[in-house]
Amino acid sequence: MINVTNITKTFKNGSVETHVLKGISLRIKSGEFVAIMGKSGAGKSTLMYQISLLDHPTTGSIEIDGINATDLDTNARTEFRLNQLGYIFQDYALLPELTAIENVMVPLLMQGKTDDEAKRIATDSLKKIDLLHRADNLPSQMSGGEQQRVSIARAVAHNPKILFADEPTANLDNVSSQAVIDIFRSLHAQGQTIVMVTHEKEYTIHCDRIIRISDGQVVTE
Amino acid sequence: MSNFRTSFKLGIFLGTKQLKRANRSTTGLIIFIMTLTFLNLVVVSGILVGLIVGGNNANRDQYTGDVIMTTRAGKADIQKSQDILATVRADKNVTQYTYRFLSGGTVEANYQTRTDFNAKADTAGTQLTGIDANRENDFSHLSKQVVEGAYLDPSESGYVVLGANLLQRYSSSFGDGFDSLGGTYPGDRVKITVDGKTQEFIVKGILKSKVGDVSIRAFVTQGDFLRLAGRPSLDVNEIALRHVPTITDEASKDTFVRSGFSDYAKIQTATEAIPDFLNQIKTAFGVLGNMIGAIGIVVASITIFIVIFINAVTRRKYIGILKGIGVSPMAIQISYLLQSMFYAVSGSILGTLILYGLLVPAFNAHPINFPFSDGILVAEPAGTAVRIVILLIVTLIAGFIPARMIVRKNTLDSILGR
Ligand SMILES: Nc1ncnc2c1ncn2[C@@H]1O[C@H](COP(=O)(O)OP(=O)(O)O)[C@@H](O)[C@H]1O
Ligand SMILES: [Mg+2]
Numbered sequence: 001m002i003n004v005t006n007i008t009k010t011f012k013n014g015s016v017e018t019h020v021l022k023g024i025s026l027r028i029k030s031g032e033f034v035a036i037m038g039k040s041g042a043g044k045s046t047l048m049y050q051i052s053l054l055d056h057p058t059t060g061s062i063e064i065d066g067i068n069a070t071d072l073d074t075n076a077r078t079e080f081r082l083n084q085l086g087y088i089f090q091d092y093a094l095l096p097e098l099t100a101i102e103n104v105m106v107p108l109l110m111q112g113k114t115d116d117e118a119k120r121i122a123t124d125s126l127k128k129i130d131l132l133h134r135a136d137n138l139p140s141q142m143s144g145g146e147q148q149r150v151s152i153a154r155a156v157a158h159n160p161k162i163l164f165a166d167e168p169t170a171n172l173d174n175v176s177s178q179a180v181i182d183i184f185r186s187l188h189a190q191g192q193t194i195v196m197v198t199h200e201k202e203y204t205i206h207c208d209r210i211i212r213i214s215d216g217q218v219v220t221e
Numbered sequence: 222m223s224n225f226r227t228s229f230k231l232g233i234f235l236g237t238k239q240l241k242r243a244n245r246s247t248t249g250l251i252i253f254i255m256t257l258t259f260l261n262l263v264v265v266s267g268i269l270v271g272l273i274v275g276g277n278n279a280n281r282d283q284y285t286g287d288v289i290m291t292t293r294a295g296k297a298d299i300q301k302s303q304d305i306l307a308t309v310r311a312d313k314n315v316t317q318y319t320y321r322f323l324s325g326g327t328v329e330a331n332y333q334t335r336t337d338f339n340a341k342a343d344t345a346g347t348q349l350t351g352i353d354a355n356r357e358n359d360f361s362h363l364s365k366q367v368v369e370g371a372y373l374d375p376s377e378s379g380y381v382v383l384g385a386n387l388l389q390r391y392s393s394s395f396g397d398g399f400d401s402l403g404g405t406y407p408g409d410r411v412k413i414t415v416d417g418k419t420q421e422f423i424v425k426g427i428l429k430s431k432v433g434d435v436s437i438r439a440f441v442t443q444g445d446f447l448r449l450a451g452r453p454s455l456d457v458n459e460i461a462l463r464h465v466p467t468i469t470d471e472a473s474k475d476t477f478v479r480s481g482f483s484d485y486a487k488i489q490t491a492t493e494a495i496p497d498f499l500n501q502i503k504t505a506f507g508v509l510g511n512m513i514g515a516i517g518i519v520v521a522s523i524t525i526f527i528v529i530f531i532n533a534v535t536r537r538k539y540i541g542i543l544k545g546i547g548v549s550p551m552a553i554q555i556s557y558l559l560q561s562m563f564y565a566v567s568g569s570i571l572g573t574l575i576l577y578g579l580l581v582p583a584f585n586a587h588p589i590n591f592p593f594s595d596g597i598l599v600a601e602p603a604g605t606a607v608r609i610v611i612l613l614i615v616t617l618i619a620g621f622i623p624a625r626m627i628v629r630k631n632t633l634d635s636i637l638g639r
Contacts, residue, residue, distance in 0.1 A: 054545055054633045075549075082547020093542045093636070097242040098235075109234060110548050112227045138242070154546070 001193055002028040002051060002162065007060030009046055009216075020046045021057065022216040028195060030161075033188040035204040036197045038213035044197045045166055047213060051195070052085055052164040053077050065161060082110055086155035088165035092147040094139040094154075100146075101126060101135040104154045111158060125157040126150070129183055145176025152183055156192070163187065165196040169203060177203065224549070231548065232555025239556065240563055248564075251528055255568020255616075256575070258521040262608045263576055265517075266510030267600045271584065273503040276594035279431035280499070281491040283361045286317070286461035287470045289494050290477070290486035298322075298456040299486040305460060308480055314464045314473060319360035322351035322446045323458035326415035328387060328439055330402040333410065345387045345400045349415050350438045351446020360461065363428060363440070370407025370426030378445055381411065381422035384436040385429035391436075413439060413449070420449045431594055433496070460486070499593065514608075521612060522619035525561050530623035533557060537627055541635025550628045554621065561620025562613065569609045576600055 009021035020043045028034050038044050049055040051062055053069055062069045065084065072080060081087075094103045104122035105115075113121070126132045129149045139147050148168060155163055165184070169177035177200075185206045188194055196207070204210055212219045240248070281287065292299055299305065302320070309318050329344040354373040358364050363382075364372035373382055385391035389401040405411065409424045422441065430436045441449075464473040470490035477488050533540065540553055581598050589596035627635075 049633055054636070078544065078547055078549060080547075081545065085547075087546055089542070089636075093539075095235075095539050095543070097239050102234075102238060106231070106235075106543070106548065107546050109231045110227065110552065 001030040001032075001065060002026075002195075003063040004051055005061045005063075007050055007057035007062065009043075009050060009055075010058045020216050021050070023060070024213075024216070024218055025060075026211060026218060028162075028193065030193055031188075031191045032208045033184065033192075033194045033206065034196070035207040035210045036195065036213060037199060037201075037204065037210055038219075040199070042213045043216040044199075044213050046216075048164060048166050048195065048197055052087065052162075053081055082107060083158070084161045086158070086160035086163040088148070088151050088155050088163070088168045090167045090170050092139070092144070092151045092171075094147055094151055096139050099136045099138055100131065100142065100150045100153075103139070103150055104157050107154065107158050121157055122153070125153040129153050143176070145172050145179060148172060148176065148180055149183065152180065156187060162193045162195060165194065167197050167199070169198065169200065181206070225551065228549045228551040229555055231552040233559055234556075235543075235552065236556035236559030236563075240560055251524075251564050252567045252571065254524050255521065255564050255612075256571040258517055258524065259568050259572030259608070259612060260575065260580075261517040261520075262514050262612065263572070263600055263605055264580060264598065265513045267598045268584075268589070268596060269506040269510045271599040272589070272591055272594050272596040273499060273506060274599050275588060275591070275596045276431065276499050276502075277491070277495055279594060280495060283363070283366065283430050284432045284435055284461070285489075285491045285494045286319070286360065286463045287491050288462050288464070288474045288477070288488065289491070290460040290482065290488050291494075292323070292458045293485070293487050298452070298454070298458050299460065300456055301482075301485050302454075302456040302460070305477070305482050305486065306457075308477070308482070309460065309462055312476060314468055314476070315462050316465055317360055318460060318462035319353070319357050320457040320461075321357070321459040322443055322450070322452070324349050324415045324446070324450050326413060326439075328381075328383065328402065329412040329414070330405040330409065332412060343402055345402050347384070347387055347413075347437060347439045349413060349446065349449070350440050351443040351450075352440055353443055354440075357440075360463075361435075363430075363435075366428040366430045366435070367426045368429045370424065372426055372428075373440060373442055374425075375442055377425075378442065379422055380425035380441070380445075381413065382426045382428055382440040383411075383424055384438045384440075385427055386433065386436040387439065388427065391427075391429060413441075415450050418449055418451065420445075431592070433593060518611065518615055521565075522615045525564065525616045525619040526623055528564070529557055529561055529620045530626075532560070533624050533627035537630065537635050538638055540627055541630075541632050541637075544628070544632040545636055550625075553628050554624045557620055557624035558617060561616050565613050565616035569612060573605065573609070576605065 004024060004026045006023050006025050007021055008019065008023055011018040011020060024047060036044050036047065050057045101119065101122045104125055105118040108118035108121055123132065126135055129152060131146060131149055131153065134142055134146055168180055172180065181203050184194055184196065188206065198204060290299060290305065306320060309315055326347055326349045327344045328347050329342050331343040354375040358372065367382065368385065373380060387402055388405055389403050392401050405424060407424050407426055410421055411424055412419050412421050470492065474488055474490050482488060543553055544550065581600055584598035
């Protein structure tokens with residue numbers, strides 16, 4: 001499903017060059033739940049941005065579902081992200097002026113679904129994570145755990161091929177974190193491919209595989 | 222194209238939610254600024270134009286009528302006046318007319334109380350004007366301009382109504398170039414001299430007109446005028462007329478030009494007879510109005526630019542997230558266009574209501590008192606509509622540029638705030 005071949009990422013800041021990713025190759029199969037672990041500053045997020053098409057690697061290639069993502073232009077990448085990928089950010093990243101259900105509707109509307117259709121799917125999606133009673137709440141009227149669950153609903157409502165989550169539990173208490181991990185587990189059980197960055201070992205027990213990153217390189221798989 | 226429709230729909234969705242959940246007082250303030258901008262655009266130039274229109278109206282109502290015939294340069298009067306008047310009377314298109322006898326002369330006041338005969342006499346130059354008092358009043362409503370005393374009574378003789386600009390107390394502010402009379406109230410006696418002949422008149426009243434040419438005149442009955450001036454004929458100096466509304470001033474003027482009367486009189490439409498100074502002010506005010514309007518437009522566009530820019534900058538992270546999850550830049554830009562349109566349209570609607578509901582009626586009821594004009598607020602619906610369209614277009618551009626600037630920024634950089 002994901003085929004990463006020898007990617008590097010170098011940031012240039014004036015004359016200073018920071019080599020963050022130093023030649024990473026990995027494969028993730030369809031339906032896999034993969035955890036990326038490593039110390040802070042190891043390059044986990046940077047790697048995630050490359051494989052989730054939010055950024056371009058300096059060298060190397062990324063192939064997703066048979067498509068060479070490094071060849072796509074900006075518009076095609078945006079469309080690809082919309083239709084094939086789902087994102088969960090550490091800080092939930094809900095739009096503050098949209099209610100829970102409206103946040104979930106955004107990608108669906110962008111896909112050209114009608115208001116009614118989008119609303120129906122978003123409602124289903126919220127129901128699955130047990131947050132239908134919060135549908136009309138603004139993010140500011142919800143707890144962090146609730147917000148993160150809404151952001152999961154938004155990320156999966158359109159059935160993406162791959163779900164990316166960068167430290168989704170970092171800002172949450174234990175109970176909320178466990179709830180998020182439980183949702184991942186059930187999504188995984190339904191065959192969802194998930195790539196999750198975390199540095200908490202306890203949340204990786206349901207993962208099929210752990211990829212360890214250190215200093216911009218894969219140490220063990 | 223379906224892509225555009227989708228983006229458009231989502232843009233409207235995002236824009237409406239943002240507006241709906243924006244801070245009420247901030248939204249109110251922005252709309253208030255847009256309202257002021259709109260009014261600035263319409264009212265300032267409307268008042269400037271209104272001053273001129275008021276001046277022109279005063280000229281037409283109190284002096285020239287729709288068409289005026291005056292004495293040709295170098296002539297003492299309009300020859301064949303009675304033939305012309307007969308034609309005017311017979312013209313079915315003419316609804317009203319008047320005629321005036323004019324002669325340059327002087328008025329002297331305060332001669333009875335003068336003690337030092339070496340000092341300059343208290344005199345002022347004037348146009349002695351002989352009128353058919355009732356006919357003239359029907360035509361130019363002179364009696365309404367009387368500010369002290371009374372208007373001429375055609376059955377009386379020996380009375381004069383003085384234009385206010387002949388008097389120091391009315392003209393001191395801008396009449397420095399002219400001699401003017403001190404004191405002099407209704408009931409006082411003045412000496413009027415024309416062509417070396419002098420006669421004493423009793424001041425019947427003082428009249429103050431917005432038309433400078435009227436306020437500098439001294440009005441007596443035509444009988445008194447003819448007696449004093451000793452004219453050999455009944456030829457007059459001015460004929461002013463009004464026509465039916467179905468023809469233009471030009472058409473009415475043409476009738477008399479075609480009759481060959483321009484050999485005897487200078488025939489002008491009201492517009493042609495507008496004093497030069499008014500036309501010069503009009504040009505100057507036009508330029509001024511456009512300049513102020515242009516500044517207003519610039520201020521409006523900067524306001525919208527800043528509002529949208531700040532909004533987009535503070536929401537840069539969310540714009541990044543939207544793009545990150547696959548929302549097209551077009552949809553995001555449209556959400557901002559919708560917001561700027563909302564501000565401009567609300568401002569224009571509010572401004573239009575204030576303009577036609579409040580300001581125009583207020584100015585009509587209480588015109589600005591200018592020396593040469595009762596200044597009203599002229600806001601033609603067509604002109605207002607054009608200004609609204611300009612404001613909307615400018616706002617659209619001013620909102621689009623900052624939105625585009627922020628939307629074009631790198632998606633990941635926006636999300637991470639770097
Ligand atoms: N835009 C950038 N410019 C320079 N250095 C960067 C940039 N982004 C990340 N880095 C550096 O790359 C390293 C890895 O960052 P990151 O991928 O965020 O680590 P992790 O997510 O594993 O904590 C860090 O040392 C960080 O300072
Ligand atoms: Mg990180």
